[in-house]
Structures are given as C-alpha cells and as structure tokens.
Amino acid sequence: MPALSRPVTAAFSVLTFVGVLSGAALAGQPLGAPGPVSLATTLAGLLWLQRRWPVAGLLLGISTVAALRTADLTVAGWLWPATFLYVTALLAARPRTRLVIVVAAVHALCAFNFEWTVLQHPAGRAMAAVGTESLWIGAVVAATLSYRNWLGWRDEILQRLRADLEEQRTAERLRVAQEVHDTVAHTLAVVGVHVNVAADALDSAPEEAREALRLAQEVRRKAMADLSSLVGVLRDERRPPAAPLPLGELAERVRGTGLDTVLTVTGDEEGCPLPVLLVTSAIVREALTNAVRHAAAAKVTVTVHYGAVTEVTVRDDGRGPAGRPAGHGLAGLAERVAALGGEFSAGAADGGGFLVRASIPA
Template sequence: MQPLTRTERGSVTAAFGAVTVLGVLSMAAAGGAGLADPGPLSLAWALFGLLWLQRRFPLIGLGLGIATILALRVSHLTDTGWLWPATLLYVQAALVRGAPVIVSIAAVHALAAFNLDWTTLGHSARAAVASVGTDALWLCAAIAVTLSYRNWRRFQAESLQRLRTELDEQRTAERLRLAREVHDAVAHTLTVVGVHVNVAADALDSDPDEARAALRLAQDIRRRAMTDLSALVGVLRTGDGIAPPVAVPPLEDLVAGVRATGLDAALHVDGDPDAVPLPVLLVASAIVREALTNVVKHARAGHVAVEVHYGPSTSVRVTDDGPGAAAGPPGHGLTGLAERVAALGGTFSAGAGEGGFAVHAKIPA
C-alpha cells in the first residue's frame, strides 16, 4: 500500500481524534451522563492521545486503549461501550498491520469484555451478549471496511508498479531498437559513401568530372543520413516516455544508393505497406539495408535483387550473385536481424544461395 505522507497522517489522526472525542461524549450524554463527568471525559481524551501514540506504536496504542476502556467500564466511570470507543484505534492499526493480528486482538477484546460484563459487573449472560455483541458487530464492520480499503490501496500500488515496470521494459526495448537503427544506418551510409570516395580517388586524375560527381553524390548521401541520425539520436537522448515512431526509410532510396555505386540492383515490391504494422516495416527495411550493405562491402557481386511482399505474412528476400559474402559465419548485423525477426514471431535465414548469397525473412503481421 502506498504510504501516507507525514502531513496526511497527521490530518487523518487529528480527524480520527476529533471523531472519537465527539463520539464518546455524545454517547455518554445520550446515556444521561454529564459532559463534565470525569469518566467519559477521561476516556475521550485518553483515546485521543492514544491515537497520536499509534502513529509510532500501532499495537501499543491499541492495547492501551483497550485496557483504558475496560478499566473505566469495570470502575463504573463510564458505560459508553465495551468495544466501539476503540473503533478508530482498530482502524489505524489495521491500516499498517496484518489482518490476522487485528482480528485476533478484537476477538480477545470481545471475550474479555463479555467476561467482565457477566462476572465483574454481574449482568446476565443474555445482557452481556447483547451489550458486547452489538459492539462486536459494529467493530467487525469497521475492520472489514478498513481491510478492504487497505487491500484496494495495495492493489492500486501493485498495479501502478506493474505499469511502471512494463513502461520501463517498453522504453528499454524501444531504445535498443533505435540503437540498432543507428548502427544499421551508420554502417550503410559509411559503406556507400566509402564506395563513392574510392571512385572519386580513382578518377581524380583521369576524369575530374566523374570524381566531382562521385563526391557530390557521397555528400548528398551523407547529408540525408545525418538528418536521419539526428532524429534517431535525439530520441535516444530523451530519458522519459516511449520514443515516437521513426520514419521507415524508403526501400527505393536504399536500392538507389547501392545502384549509384555501379552495382546492378533490382527492386520488386508488392502488397500494401500501409496495412503492415510499424515494427514489421522497420524490420523489413533493416533487413534490406543490412543485406545491401553486406553486398557492397563483401559480396563482390554484379547484381543484387530485392523482393518484398507486404501482407498478412510479410516476406523479404535479398539475393546477389557474388561469392564474397558466402564465406564465414554471419556477422553481428545479421545476427541482430535474426533476433528482431524472431521477436516478432517470424523466421530468418542467411546463407549461400544459387550462385551467391541470400537473405530471407518471413514476418507475420
């Protein structure tokens, strides 16, 4: 249960004390006692002070309150009730202690009150049951309401904690996804820019115009990538809330960037991407980007084909005709993609295909 602040506890205790004093004096007056009689007045202010003592010592305050009530009743100084004057002492104790302890104390209190009313005060068993039973029913209702409220507050606190935990997990997962996006974007951009820089370096002496064109293209690619990276890094730097959706890089731009390096790249897309959830679109784009990056860096291919089908089961396939990427185990990029696809319930494979290397994924919507 969410604990009350010091000010809130003080306000609650003051309200409880005021109600107890008014209740005891009112019931004493209704029974014919005067407001200045020492018994009711002593009981009222004693219970008021014990309510404040309960803030530090819940059970001690409750025990002293019970003893005070019983002693004043046996001494004939008051006849306001056996159990009910301690109602708010029970309520405060029940808010901080377990139900079995409070219920046990209440049962012992009721039995002691019945025994004193019957034996010490000399009332009949029937009269003792009527007197104590009425108080006991009232006290049972008060304790039941208090414990229900306590359980409701505890449920609220647990629900809030679960919600915070879920939000933290979502925030962490989102930041990891964005970190992968940054990694993929940087790797792809550096690879494509590197190819154009190499072209410019090779053509600098023999064909300055081609070298300048290659450098301008590299600059354009760098500028677009910096815009995307600034957005991603800005989201990563925010420490609160769930990151907003990130725009999906158009597949045409990814393929065009690779095609500009001189590689023959074909793209075939069918289906409606608007009907596909954003996480699937992002993973599909990341697969294409990572696969094209690997083709440019490692495959030594002359042709690469990208096929994407959007639908209830989105499929992505990237194949090339080069021998370079077929050697060695999958890198961190492909391994990360396999994990992301698996997290969405899909399947992922990467390995030697017909005359080259093939990356294939199928992701359910």
C-alpha cells in the same frame, strides 16, 4: 503499509474525542465528568502514538478503556470507543492482522466476562451490551480489511502498468537504436565506397572523383535527415514514427557504389502495415550494407513481395558468411521479425554468395 497521513490521523482523533464524549452523554454521564474526558483525550492521543507503534497503541487504548470501566469512571462502552484504534492498527500493521483480530476477540470476551461475573448482570443483558459492540467492531474490521485489500490490488495494478510501460519504453529504445545502427552503417558503407573511388581517381580522372564526392555528400545529407527524424521522435512522443526509406532509393544508393543492384517489388505496398514496411526497409538496407562493406560482391538481387505475408529476399554473389564479421545488425533484424510473428534467416546461398530471407505476416 506506511502510517496514515497526519490529516487522516487528526480526523480520527477528533472523531474519537467527540464520539466518546457523545457516547458518555447518551449513557447519562455529564460531559464535564473526569472519566469520559480522560478516556476521550487518551484514546485521541494514542492514535498519534499508533503512527509509529500501531499494535502498542491499540493495546494501551484497550487497557485504558478497561481500567476506566472497572473503576466505574465511564459507562461509554467496552469496544466501540477504540474503533479507530482498531482501524489504524489494521491499516498500519499489515503483517499482524491475525494478532489484531485475536486482540478484538479477547477484548470482547473479557468485556462479557466482566459484565456477567463482576457486575453480576444477567447473561442476556451482558450479551446484549457486549454483543452489539462486538458486531460493530466486526463490521469495522471487515470493512477495513476490504479497504486494505483494495489498496493492495490498486498498488499491484499500478506496478504492473509501470512495468508494462517500462517494457514498452525499453522496446522503443531498442527499436530506435536499431534504426540508428542501420542508418549509420548504411551511410558509412556507401560514403566510404564513394570516397575510395574519389581517392583513386583524384589524379587520373578529376571529374569522376568530383562526381563520387558529390554522391557521397548527397548520401550523407539524406542520412542526416533520417537521423534528425529519429531524434525528433525521441524528443516528441506525439510525433508519428518516421516513414521507411523507399527501397528504390536504397537500391540507387548502392548502384552508385558500382555494385550491380537488381530490385523487384510486387504486391500491394500501400496496404501493408507500417511496422512491416519499416522492418522490410531495415532488412534490405542491412543486407545491402553488408554486401557493400564485406561481401566483395559484383551483383546483389533484392526481391520483395507485399501481401498477407510479406516476403523479402536479398542475395549477393560475394564471399558468403566467411567474409562477414559477426555484428548486431542481422541479430537485431531477426528479433524484430520474430516480434511481428515472422521468420528470418541469413546464411550461405546455394551456389555461393549470401542469402537473407524473411517472411512477415501482415
């Protein structure tokens, strides 16, 4: 644990100085006597030494009290003048807690022994004098340890909160990265097909080429709007997440490339949670993008049923898994579906083609 702050150390020093002089005055010594002033000044100064050497400062303080008491220069007390030296040592020297407690026990034992054997006070009087101070130091040690444990518990909770927050931020960055990947990949695939159509028809069918370029431009414009929405969410955390792209619009874009796209949607879409809608849209978009870019398919069928468990099925009649390079799209979708407690699969379909299927509980 780091050293106490300067204001706290200064407060401890003032309290020690005033407390020692007050204790001496209550015991009948004049405030101007050299013993109490020397003891108060030394103990107050040792608190500043403890900022760097907490245990050494405590031992020097105890030695100072013992020396002045045995020389009969002060009668303020044996243990209590070093109260804040014990507090500072316990707070700053956390690995040496047992050592500080042992020092306190030895301190009390030596004080009792001196009162009983050297000063020849009766055992009862010696016990009353030292026992009261020992109880005081014991209470101070217990309170300090409780406070220190509370500080450790608070720091642990703060660390856990920071770790949870960092995990949430990481998950959000991954989600946005996946959304950007899906949007860009889908847009490039659709635009690429339209550009190829325009290039092939530029000389023989200028009107058809012009229409293909117009569609490519429209797809690019909508994709830029989607990306702008995602960037807006990153810049302003208070903004709600972007709404999922309508499945009908996704299907219409793919139809514009010449791929026969059949879309069937059933169930209560409005009652479906937003996270499920976002993942469903991402699955359909990724599957359609792969069908356009890699499958060489003539037809793709999309079936979505919204309910207690949303079912998504996308099947094309293309080349199957062999024609599709490995990428992060499907793997990212599998992770997002698993995070919602659902199941995801992608692979060869019976009878040929490629099949993507997901079940996502609401």
